[in-house]
Each structure stands twice: as structure tokens, then as C-alpha cells.
Amino acid sequence: MDQPNTKYPPGDLAIWFIVIAELLVFGIFFVVYAFARLKHVELFNQYQLTLDRDYAVVNTIALLTASYFVVRAIHAIRASSPESCVRWMVLACLMALVFLLVKSVEFYQHGSAGISLSTNLFYMFYLSLTFFHFMHVLLGLVILVILTIVARRGGYSASNHRGMETGASYWHMVDLIWLILFPLIYVMR
Amino acid sequence: MHPTNENRAYHWVYLALISFTLLTWIIAESGTGGINISLFVLTLALIKGLLLADYFMELKSVTSAWRWVAVIWLVLVTGLIALAFSLGA
Numbered sequence: 118m119d120q121p122n123t124k125y126p127p128g129d130l131a132i133w134f135i136v137i138a139e140l141l142v143f144g145i146f147f148v149v150y151a152f153a154r155l156k157h158v159e160l161f162n163q164y165q166l167t168l169d170r171d172y173a174v175v176n177t178i179a180l181l182t183a184s185y186f187v188v189r190a191i192h193a194i195r196a197s198s199p200e201s202c203v204r205w206m207v208l209a210c211l212m213a214l215v216f217l218l219v220k221s222v223e224f225y226q227h228g229s230a231g232i233s234l235s236t237n238l239f240y241m242f243y244l245s246l247t248f249f250h251f252m253h254v255l256l257g258l259v260i261l262v263i264l265t266i267v268a269r270r271g272g273y274s275a276s277n278h279r280g281m282e283t284g285a286s287y288w289h290m291v292d293l294i295w296l297i298l299f300p301l302i303y304v305m306r
Numbered sequence: 307m308h309p310t311n312e313n314r315a316y317h318w319v320y321l322a323l324i325s326f327t328l329l330t331w332i333i334a335e336s337g338t339g340g341i342n343i344s345l346f347v348l349t350l351a352l353i354k355g356l357l358l359a360d361y362f363m364e365l366k367s368v369t370s371a372w373r374w375v376a377v378i379w380l381v382l383v384t385g386l387i388a389l390a391f392s393l394g395a
Contacts, residue, residue, distance in 0.1 A: 121367065122367050122368075122369050123367060123368060123369065124368070124369055124370045124372075125368065125370065125372060126363070126364065126365055126368050126372045126373075126375075127363075127364050133372060133375070136375070137375060140375075140376070140379045141379075144379055144382070144383045147383055147387060148383060148386045148387065148390070151386065151387040151390035151391060152390045154390065154391075154394060155390055155393055155394045158394050162339070170331065170334045170335065174327060174328070174330075174331040177327045178324060178327060181320065181323045181324060181327065181358075182320075182324075184358065184362050185316070185320040185323075185362070187362075188316050188361075188362050192316075286363060289358060289359075289362050289363045290363075292358060292362075293355055293358055293359065293363075293376060293380075296351050296354050296355050296358065297351055297355065297380075297383060297384065297387075299327075299330070299351070300330055300347045300348060300350070300351045301348075301351075301387060303334065304330060304333070304334040304344075304347050305344040305347055305348060305387075305391060306339040306340075306344060
């Protein structure tokens with residue numbers, strides 16, 4: 118079943134204040150990147166080409182798929198199907214793990230190549246933005262795992278699943294941020 | 307929208323999100339750059355964000371000012387990024 122029109126967004130209202138705060142922080146970071154690039158267009162274009170866009174696309178698909186699975190889980194619990202809900206949540210957790218593994222490989226390769234925050238301005242932005250986002254995905258995965266355990270223990274039902282909606286809202290925010298980060302850092306030049 | 311259609315909507319939204327992502331990847335791999343390509347890719351990202359906010363975050367069904375949280379953020383951030391890239395073109 119779907120949400121009828123409602124005054125407030127799904128989940129606990131407190132999570133939406135956190136969502137706003139996180140969006141503001143990342144939003145400022147994105148805009149500062151774009152304007153800092155103005156004075157170093159050549160440098161940003163040159164070093165952007167050293168990034169692996171295949172990894173970035175796999176990670177975008179992993180995050181979007183995780184979000185889709187979370188939506189399926191929410192719909193399942195609303196339809197009084199807790200077993201199905203748990204299955205979708207487990208799949209969502211696996212997709213989040215894919216993101217973290219791929220991104221870890223990417224960070225490892227940068228580290229092996231001697232790339233660090235002090236290499237140049239582009240890498241300073243790239244590494245800080247993606248690592249900051251990585252930590253949010255990690256927290257998102259912890260939240261998804263907790264929601265899955267609670268759902269498996271029968272903690273959610275069609276009439277009581279606000280906790281699941283709260284966690285889902287956080288996860289979708291992490292996904293939303295990546296949707297801007299991906300083209301900005303990896304593609305736009 | 308009728309619940310049955312709405313149920314179907316998020317499947318289509320997921321397919322659209324994946325399609326737009328693959329399109330962005332094809333553009334990136336083609337090696338074509340420039341301001342027009344960058345603005346096109348940014349527009350795809352804006353549409354993806356709006357779809358995610360409306361259908362996955364379920365903000366489409368919210369009647370209060372909360373409905374516009376993600377929309378305002380997306381339009382403001384992508385607008386300023388577009389401005390910065392246009393100035394640097």
C-alpha cells in the first residue's frame with residue numbers, strides 16, 4: 118500500500134532535520150568545489166581523467182538499487198508481509214556493501230599510487246568529499262542492518278513501521294547526495 | 307494517483323534512474339566534454355534527484371512545506387554548480 122497524502126514526510130520528523138543539515142553541508146561542499154574549480158580548470162580537468170568512472174557507475178547503480186530494495190521493503194511491511202520485507206532489506210544491505218567494497222578498492226588504489234589530500238587541490242576535494250560520503254554510507258549500512266534485525270524479530274508491522282521509514286529516509290538522503298556527487302566529480306569538465 | 311498505478315510507478319522510476327545513470331556513463335566514456343555536455347549531465351542528475359525525492363523518499367505525497375525540502379536543495383545546488391561551470395567555460 119502507498120502513503121496517502123500526509124502533512125509530514127515518512128518516519129520520525131527528527132530525521133528530517135538531520136536530512137536538512139546533511140544536505141546543507143554537502144550542498145555547500147559541492148558549490149565550493151564548483152567555484153574553486155573556476156581558478157584551476159585545467160588542473161581539475163587533467164586529474165579528473167585519472168579517476169575510474171566504471172567504479173563510479175557501479176557504485177551509483179549499487180546505491181540506487183539499494184534504495185529501490187528499501188522501497189520494496191517498506192511496501193512489503195505496509196502490505197503485512199514481514200518475510201518479504203526482511204528479504205528486501207537483506208538485499209539492500211548487500212548493495213550497500215557492494216558500494217563500500219568498490220569504494221574501498223578505489224581508495225586503496227589511490228593510496229598505493231601515493232595520492233593523498235596534499236597531492237593537489239582536485240584530489241583534496243575528491244578525497245574529502247568521497248570519504249565524507251563513504252562514512253555516511255557506512256552509517257547507512259549500520260542503520261539498514263539494525264532495521265533488518267528488528268524486522269526479522271517481528272518488530273515492524275503494517276500499523277507500526279515508523280522506525281523503518283525513519284531509517285529509509287536517511288538511506289535515501291545518502292543516495293540523493295551521491296546523485297549530484299557522481300556527475301560533479303567524475304563527469305563534468 | 308490510484309494505489310495500483312502508484313505501486314507500478316516506483317518500478318518505472320528505478321528503471322529511469324538506472325537508464326539516466328548509464329546515459330551519463332556513456333557520455334563520460336565518449337570523451338566529449340564542454341559546457342553543454344556538462345549542463346546536460348547535470349540536468350540528468352537534477353531529474354534523477356527529483357524522481358528519488360518524489361517516489362523513493364515519498365515527498366510527492368506530503369502536503370506541507372516539507373514536500374519542497376529536496377526540491378529546493380536540488381534546484382539551488384545544481385543551479386549554482388551550473389553557474390560556476392558556465393563562468394569557467
